[in-house]
Amino acid sequence: MDVDAALLSVGEFGRYQKRLTVTFVLLQIYVACQSMLIILVGAQPKYRITTPEVPSTHEELVKHVVFEDDFTSIATEWYLIKQEAYKVNLAGSLFFVGLLIGNILFGPLSDRFGRKPIFLTGLFLDVVFGFMTAIAPNYEVFALSRLLVGLVNGGMSLVAFVLTQEFVGKSYWALTGSLTNLVFAIGIVAFSVIGYYIRDWRTLAAVANCPGVVFFLLFITIPESPRWLYSQGRTEEAEEGLQYIARRNGNEKIFVQLKPCAGTLKAGQPTHGVMDLMRYPTLRWRTAILMYVWYVCSLVYYGLTLNAGELKGNRYLNIALYGLVEVPAFPLCLYFIDKSWNAGLGICSMSCRIGGILAPFVPSLRSLNPSMPFIVFGIAGMSGGFLGLLLPETLNKPIAESIEDLHTSAYQRLEDKRKKKVESQESTQS
Incomplete structure (x- = not known):
């Protein structure tokens, strides 16, 4: 196995x-x-x-x-x-x-x-x-x-x-x-x-x-x-x-x-490295999307959180609220991962970033003036959410365990595993 x-x-x-x-x-x-x-x-x-x-x-x-x-x-x-x-x-x-x-x-x-x-x-x-x-x-x-x-x-x-x-x-x-x-x-x-x-x-x-x-x-x-x-x-x-x-x-x-x-390297076979992310077209576009999504996450997340100490009001309360405001996002993401598809993740990501636009105003309700940096954060986050829709579905799909698996459709990998399981069962019975 x-x-x-x-x-x-x-x-x-x-x-x-x-x-x-x-x-x-x-x-x-x-x-x-x-x-x-x-x-x-x-x-x-x-x-x-x-x-x-x-x-x-x-x-x-x-x-x-x-x-x-x-x-x-x-x-x-x-x-x-x-x-x-x-x-x-x-x-x-x-x-x-x-x-x-x-x-x-x-x-x-x-x-x-x-x-x-x-x-x-x-x-x-x-x-x-x-x-x-x-x-x-x-x-x-x-x-x-x-x-x-x-x-x-x-x-x-x-x-x-x-x-x-x-x-x-x-x-x-x-x-x-x-x-x-x-x-x-x-x-x-x-x-x-x-x-x-x-x-x-x-x-x-x-x-x-x-x-x-x-x-x-x-x-x-x-x-x-x-x-x-x-x-x-x-x-x-x-x-x-x-x-x-x-x-x-x-x-x-x-x-x-x-x-x-199946992915174990044989003697004399070149090892896989970081450059393989650019060498294979399938990995190349997935890597580009994920790099942008994580860039946006870091930009928005730390841009908002590190600004907590500069907002009006109690700085300790502001920091605590920045942590608490994102807690509901994770059960929501977990629901989409288990019950739905990548579109759900994209929508969830966009929702979290819209929440990011509102987060700076939670600690201090006295300050209701909109701020351009936070609008930029929100737009960047929404664009990352949309790009997430282009990633392949993984729900109930077999995992690619080697570079070779990337060139085989998820359906074919699932069918191959099913056939091997049947053959194993028949061999055991005989």
Whole structure:
């Protein structure tokens, strides 16, 4: 059997997989805290200048500035105001530069060396660099730490999402994927609560980073992904991993025997790489659409969320509302994935982006003036939703397990699997 068939016997979502899923999903609270940290750590409090003349240099400005709010931030510690205020946004941008690099690097690394070692290495470094942020002696070290945290945080969370999917049967992918994003939103709310009670920025950075230590210890004992082992031709190890999952699920009598993977590379055969996304027409247009959709998601999501601290009203409430406002979207998406088709996902995406237009006005009802950036966010999100309609349907369709499967219709793959199942049953009976 292949991995999908084996998981039907082992258990697509048994008690062990449920525990793994819960742990991976809760990891998103830690990821959210790191992603949103700059909103509070870089917050600029109200201040006044005690001299009637505007200081001409930063050194003179520092001598005459009095901060009036009850929290500290990198702005208050290093006086990042006036001509130095850009450094706060620069630190935030460096984090996202790191995310970009991490997502590019960690995917191929996890394909080459395995999911587990790359994931654990990323999580360990994430914790180390997170504490580096908390104890940074100056702005330069702080900015460097945010770049490094972004690099390992983005890459680690990418591999974590893949592991969450690969440990369960494909019929539960929609559930685990939606839960991952749902808990990230809840993590934003949790971060706002932590920030409300911890007003010192260094303490806040350290406390927000501490859950990473706990998660690293919890993940040390997880097995390698059977799907990855199977894709690498390490069939015996994949069988052992599936047997381990079966035992932890309470299925002691299950015996797993996998057939050779159709996509396994043979000696002398060139390996597949990132360039295959451009080489094959089918992958090329799908990749282009997905890249645009994710670009739009990032533009809208972070554009709105990182703006929460700048809105009128209570900044902690604003941040919490930004997390809460997206929570209903995930059960809605899950319904469309399970019950409908990609058109449903496109409509859902457009609905979420329309909600994104309204989200900035939720925290402060006093401010009813429309803002052009938010309209741009909404239009961009709707265009991404429409493009999502062009993606192929996956509901009740067999998964393409190799490049060769891309050139075979989903119906033909389903028919081939049905014939093989019938032949297997006839052989067993005879």
